[in-house]
Amino acid sequence: MTTTHPAHKTSPPPLLAGFGITKRFGDLVANQNIDFAIQPGELHAIVGENGAGKSTFIKIVYGLLQPDEGHLEWQGKPVTFSNPLQARAMGIGMVFQHFSLFEALSVMENIALALPPDFPKQDLSALIARKSAEYGIPLNPETVIADLSVGQRQRVEIVRCLLQEPTLLIMDEPTSVLTPQETDQLFDVLHQLAKQGCAVLFISHKLDEVKQLTSRATILRGGVKVAEVETAKKTTRQLAELMVGDKVKGITADTKRKKGKCLYEVRGLIRPAFGPFDVALKGVSLKVHAGEILGIAGIAGNGQSELMSALSGEWRPDQNGMLFTEDTDISRLGPTGRRHLDLAFVPEERNGHAAVPSMTLSENALLTGYDEDGVVAKGVIQFDQTLAMAQRISKMFDVRQPSDDPLASALSGGNLQKFVVGREIMKSPRVLIVSQPTWGVDIAAAQFIRNAMADLARQGSAVIMISQDLEEIFEIAHSIAVLNEGKLSEIFESSKVTAEQIGLLMGESHDLTSGQIPPKTNRTSGKERGAS
């Protein structure tokens, strides 16, 4: 660990410091013994992959969560924030990744609603106009939120924080919803704030932005602080290495297999963003062959759910270009039509998407199995069949259940995940498309699920696995592509790339205006790719 303990600094005390912050959720240690310090006026980044503990940490700083161990100090004095109100009273402001504004109300009304009751509300309109102009992000207080772009909406949130004269501003993944121009403007605002003495805590996984904006970065991995670095002294590549770690040693995936027939191909898939938090898919192309597991890496929120909905047919494009076995265009088929062709899908969200918590396991087996022989006769569900189906799945996939046919909600997350993955694999699909197959699942169950997918591929099926877990991808995928900001990279053979190279692709910002990879990013890996 290259940490500098905050206590070493003698003068002046840091604005906010954390000592030995630990937070557990059940068996999971989300934050482990994290030391942290930020000085007044400092631009400080918290960097890490999904699940690294970033969110937990900032929730503790903002009073949304309480640490199990360790404590915070504000200007050298111990503090506890038992709720965000107390944190705000100290001068901490936070702009969330998904902001909560009332679309039908005006800028001023939204801000007035969010301000503390004792805040003087007369002349608020003028105050908003003045404050926003001062920071170069002019806002008309009378505009209705619905008429604003996402970037402008974020300004509303920022101005709301600024009105309370914060001394520490937390920005949670602020650039994920912004265009490059808006990002530049945001960085100007943050620089100006820092000059006036307001510290900014910037949470991001976009490493070049971290380098561009901040002076120091705390890097988290698996809930542990692995480094605190001066960003100017590290390259983006070094930051990526720290963020991802050297995870990959032995590749267990069998790479010597012969490449089979292409079973599923997507050509230039385009999907517009339908809501402010949707990620548009900008021409995604991929190919997966019989016997192959294609891992799609990437940090959550880069188009994974949008890609999944297109691959499963829950959303369908207007143009052609999704092919099954080279000759059948399935672009227009819904999930049922695609299932008829022996495709199977496991969406990421177990509760309410891949499974229905309020229904029994046999009813959940019916969810994707109602079209199979003998399950439904003349519109009447054959419950003996669905029950047998559910019990077969549970037996084969070692689903531990409290009774013969429990509600899905009675199962632990890992067991329900084994059930939904098992439900699809039991059909022996020719193509299995699965998103985050082991998210929030314990290690034993995760291993079980990975083995089952590897077995399926060995039997000649193709598997597309969208996953945030690089270790998982390197463990079973034969080929790897990275989804970043709605774009899919080329497909690499997993034996020919390293985790750092993939991590770099995951963490880079695309220049949206030109569609090109910025030259400063090292991309040698891209040249030596094999597949695609």
Add this chain to the structure above:
Amino acid sequence: MIILQPRKHVSLRLTIAVPILSVLVTLVLGGVIFALLGYNPVQALYEFFIAPLARPDQIGNLFVKACPLIIIGTGLIFCYRANVWNIGAEGQLILGAMGAGWVALSFPETESRFLILAMAVMAMAGGALWGLIPAILKIRFKTNEILVSLMLTYIAALLIDWVVRGPWRDPMAFGFPLTRTYPDAGLIPRMPLPGIGYLGQLHWGVLVAFIVAVAGWFYLSRMLGGYKIKLMGDAPRAGKFAGFHQGRVTIMVMMISGALAGLAGMIEVSANIGMLQPHISFGYGFTAIIVAFLARLNPMAAIAAGLVVALAELGGDAAQISMNIPKVVTGIFKGILLFMLLAGETLTRYQIIWIGRSQKSATTQKIEE
């Protein structure tokens, strides 16, 4: 701070004991209110609960009263299970009655047995059409079906008012807003019970109500169509993932509940009135909403729930007539009864947990996340 936490296990004893307890609490509270207002509480409660059931023919009338509530309630359960909030059953009932009336009045001379069938079909078509409008507007323009279906109720009420005063008015009715009476083939006769004979006004429509409830239960619990409905209500994303269409389900449930409300309207008129008039329903379309929820959205239970609500209605009437208890007081009493039943129902499924300060922050955290 009080929170309601779902019970992990709901015992059968609790399920049976709680409704009984709810009724007992209602009796005590109602007795206190009657006493405070100067009525003899024992006599008032007798009028409410015992008098409507004192004679066999009154039991028949109870079933007659419950008949439209059971039919409409079953239809509404389809909607509510799919998370579609049809509040306009009253309007759908009126349209159904008008559809049936149009057939009956068009064939004044017929003696065909098919007349009543044709009336039933037209009644269901009329109600389904009235239910289809909010469904289509919801799908196409994302309008709120609660508002649209409710507003259509007022349109339906004015529509029937207009036809019975205008085009369909019986010229021999001395200017009263009434249509001609239906031909006998368009009326629903009383139903004799084996070994008992006629029981009050008990008619064949009551049998239809039982069949509708049982068929509705079978459809919802055993058939793929019912599964789709429940799926769309519980987890629309999962429904879409399964390959079902939310819009089609919305249309289906709105048309089913509209058709059943229309059927109830036709039965009500053909069995009890015999002609169209401005007011053909005592708010059955609204009361059936209570029936649907009282039945915990289970069509089989709608039979019992319909009977309970019908009893409260009849008891209210009886208390008004025999004791001069004002209508509003009987309304209050009915309200207490339903409130207690629903509260008891909630407490059967949830337990109240009182949490102190330290735990409170833990809960608010969850909410804020």
